[in-house]
Amino acid sequence: MTNSVPVTIRRARRDDVAAIVAMLADDHLGRARERIEDPLPPAYFSAFEAVDRDPNIQLVVAENGGGEVVGCLQLCILPGLSSQGASRALIEDVRVASHCRSQGIGEQLVRWAIKGARAKSCKLVELITHNSRVDAQRFYVKLGFQQNHKGMTLRF
Amino acid sequence: MTNSVPVTIRRARRDDVAAIVAMLADDHLGRARERIEDPLPPAYFSAFEAVDRDPNIQLVVAENGGGEVVGCLQLCILPGLSSQGASRALIEDVRVASHCRSQGIGEQLVRWAIKGARAKSCKLVELITHNSRVDAQRFYVKLGFQQNHKGMTLRF
Secondary structure, three states, X not given: OOOOOOOEEEEOOHHHHXXXXXXXXXXXXXXHHOOOOOOOOHHHXXXXXXXXXXXXXXXXXXXXOOOOEEEEEEEEEEOOOHHHHOOEEEEEEEEEOHHHOOOOHHHHHHHHHHHHHHHOOOXXXXXXXXXXXXXXXXXXXXXXXXXXXXXXXEEO | OOOOOOOEEEXXXXXXXXXXXXXXXXXXXXXXXXXXXXXXXXXXXXXXXXXXXOOOEEEEXXXXXXXXXXXXXXXXEEOOOHHHHOOEEEEEEEEXXXXXXXXXXXXXXXXXXXXXXXXXXXXXXXXXXXXXXXXXXXXXXXXXXXXXXXXXXXXX
């Protein structure tokens, strides 16, 4: 990987919520789904608290050398009976701030998650990515993922 | 739906583990992944205990009129910041015993999960299904799911 900018990956704090929501919204799909207001709708903070107290979920941010939050990722470790009772890991909400893309930040986040999944003895890491995110699919293939499933969703 | 056999959907118990693992293994993908031995490898029971004590996960079975376990499904409710802090639901490990297929049992299980997701204020239900499970994909489309994502996996 060329031009990789090293970042610190750390657990998200309540005062990161605005930066995370801004990244979630800065996207052709996220734009319609999020509400960027000042102050942010309280539901974002309630969700942060639910995530923060869940021992199976890690919401992390990538912080650059200047202390700016430039990426995020949520990793869930899910116990289950299949594959001989191995837990599996689910990666969600991977985002990199638009002015910091193509600098290897997403790769550092996903490699962090893969390492975390291995450390928790998972045998499988899974994620779904919208059909329209062709660049993301190429990115995950480069990191070793196989595009061997359909991701199906029902939105209320 | 024709020929629907009503089943009772209830929380899985430790003494259902063998029946659940048998269904997970009775499948072209599961066959290579599971270990059917008597007694079952203890990892299955450890995994059951982890699932059973996790407040965000419900592992359920479908029981027919004769008290036989003929289906299973795992529903995870995952908090997260995206979609205005709405939790999302993940459906996993849906199986129906091979001698009981095409009797509406899978549909009853998935409708139970959708109802459960709504009750927990989720805005999204998601699942991944292997590319080779074409019948499953048709089944989920019939229940309202959109095939709008790629499911990507990394197996260790």
